[in-house]
Amino acid sequence: xxxLTRYRPSRGLRSLQDEVxxxxxxxxxxxxxxxxxxxxxxxxxxxxxxxxxxxxYRLQMDLPGMSKDDITVRMEDNRLMVSGERHDETTTEDExxxxxxxxxxSFYRSMRLPKSVQEEDIDASFRNGVLSIELPKTxxxxxxxxxxx
Numbered sequence: 001x002x003x004l005t006r007y008r009p010s011r012g013l014r015s016l017q018d019e020v021x022x023x024x025x026x027x028x029x030x031x032x033x034x035x036x037x038x039x040x041x042x043x044x045x046x047x048x049x050x051x052x053x054x055x056x057y058r059l060q061m062d063l064p065g066m067s068k069d070d071i072t073v074r075m076e077d078n079r080l081m082v083s084g085e086r087h088d089e090t091t092t093e094d095e096x097x098x099x100x101x102x103x104x105x106s107f108y109r110s111m112r113l114p115k116s117v118q119e120e121d122i123d124a125s126f127r128n129g130v131l132s133i134e135l136p137k138t139x140x141x142x143x144x145x146x147x148x149x
Contacts, residue, residue, distance in 0.1 A: 043105025044086070050111075054143050057117065057135040061109070064129040065089075065102075071131060073124045078115070080122075082131065083108040116140070 048061040061082060063071065071084040088104040113119070116137045123134040 044103030044107050059133040061131040063131050068126040081110045
């Protein structure tokens with residue numbers, strides 16, 4: 001008797017997503033300092049997107065359930081570092097977890113910035129659980145139109 005195989009269109013998507021995540025993480029490899037909290041392993045890693053326009057880079061990081069007071073953004077040695085902590089929500093005595101996927105605890109992300117970023121004009125904002133960081137480029141790095149003669 002021939003066994004039927006169930007078609008699952010999303011079967012390969014999880015491994016593809018894992019591979020994309022791995023490539024993205026290796027491209028923006030976290031920089032851990034030897035001392036301080038940054039040297040400790042992160043409990044979770046928030047997802048982030050980095051986009052580029054002619055005038056700036058823009059970083060957006062998903063930080064649901066956090067407030068701006070839970071987040072630290074700093075620059076050091078041409079590195080942008082974002083860290084923070086998301087606190088666990090407590091359950092009542094008569095509740096037990098059946099299934100949980102949300103992560104809690106500290107996180108740390110770091111990326112080396114291109115030399116074309118104007119560090120003194122970096123702007124960060126936090127709204128609806130999304131941290132947005134605008135990294136303006138120097139005028140020298142802006143694309144220039146070259147006239148063909």
